[in-house]
Amino acid sequence: MGHHHHHHHDENSKNMGFAFFLNLSFTIVEIIGGLLTNSIAILSDALHDLGDSISLGLGWFLQRFSNKEQTNDFTFGYKRFSLLAALINSVVLIVGSVFILTEAIPRLFQPESPNATGMLMLAILGVIVNGAAVFKLRGGDTMNAKVMTWHLLEDVLGWVAVLIVSIVLMFKDIPILDPLLSVGITVYILYNVIINFKKTMILFLEGVPEEVDMEDIQQKLLDITNVKSIHHTHVWSLDGEQHAFSTHVVVTEDVTKEGTYEVKQAIKRIIQAYHFSHITVEIEYEGEGCIIEHAHQHE
Template sequence: MGHNHSHNHTHNHNDLKGRNLLISILLNIGITVAQVIGGILSGSLALLSDALHNFSDVLSLVVSYVANKLTKKKASFHKTFGYKRAEILAAFINASTLIIVAVLLIIEAINRFKNPQEIESNLVIWLSVIAILGNGFSVLLLKKDAEANMNMKSAYLHLFTDMMASVAVLIGGLLMKYYQVFWVDSVLTFIIALYLIWMGYDLLKTSTKVLMLFTPDSIPIKKIVNEINAFESIKNVHHVHVWQLNEDEIHLEAHIDFNQDITLSQFDTILHEIEDLVFKKYDINHVNIQPEFGKDDAKDVIVQD
């Protein structure tokens, strides 16, 4: 039994997110094609490396876009939660690819540092400027949603790090053009790749916790149990589970042993009080309580499989 508090989601907002993702996908496809052609013509491994990063962005944005569309699908008898976890799964995939691309960039940066080559710097400079402008626009499009949505944050991080990689390519192009310093691009790429791993790992860890149904870090289970136990009619709270379904839903289920054999209407009143308590203090918006009276089970086990 439980009460579902309202969620502040609208189709208009989801449509806007989808549109922004689609624009970012098209921009990155254009940037990738331009960088591949430019890298081949100029002989720049830096541009080809950045093109690889951009291509990974295209794939990650497509995953995010599909996940955003799936979340709009309604639940069914075979999918009782619908596709509410699609965006979490997308964040996990994107974080994983972010780390993989970073490792590839580090390998490429080390190889380039050992074997610096003179390249056509003018083409590198202009194409990196185009990539910075394109990715910068995409970053601005996704920035607001990235603050509240794990899937959008993963897409945002891909684009932001690629924009920074393009800045590194631009700096390298300028130094190569005016000072013939060819090794600086490798150093900058290495630093950006380390930053990419750091950001990707944090998102990978967060999305993994949600997929594994771990209790959110902000939820103090023992404190919640003590607060519910303080209700006069409640004897014991046990067999508690708390998990995060997606960005918007935190679920709590528990067995509650009552002091008396109360009626359903009395239970309903207590249930609403519990729901209000956990929602206002801990943002738990789905509560499922199994009422018990005199049931012979382990009352001292707070958390149990």
């Protein structure tokens, strides 16, 4: 079973590598094409693709990296590096989108005619290349692979839009369509990136993952028989998928060994629902004082 799983990860990583090189070489073609055809819509899509290439590259590299086992320097393993990749990529895309908007918005007022035939050829290529990458990556099970597939699918849609606009421009001279499409694509990218950026940032700063209800967990723990109070309860996420939980539970001083065991079992049952990958529970007896508080007092 373990062997099969490992093979699956290799497959995932290979597909990401393929999608990365495909995307990067195409991005270069696209930037040149956008400049030659004088189409700001193609340039904004090139930016989108460049962002995707960076995230595919980082994702691919980190996918291989994050599967490494924990070390003495990184006791939680390398999962957090994929969050770092998401963060860097978001910043790149936000900066790029703002730059494209400063180029595209003035063009709404002074539209220039792009080369429609060139646009059409690039758009057909775009649909094929990104379509191939989506086909390669679909079915990936990590957050990383899912986000990438979604990115590439958006690219395909972006190219379909460029395709339609270029066909219209071949028959009708409506130069404003090009910057309009560009602003549309860019605003859409920005909107999605900012939502993801916010989520990534919260996880990066060790915020509680949105699907975990802290109050609910604390209340349930306090309802356990023989539990007097809890403190130092923490929940954080390693990479958006694997979460960690730790808490100190104070039990009544006259509780038996069996009683303590029952408390632990009850805690396990409550926490199980959340699928934490790291759990630490410290049991303390009433009047014993907390190990952390003691440490502070002696400083």
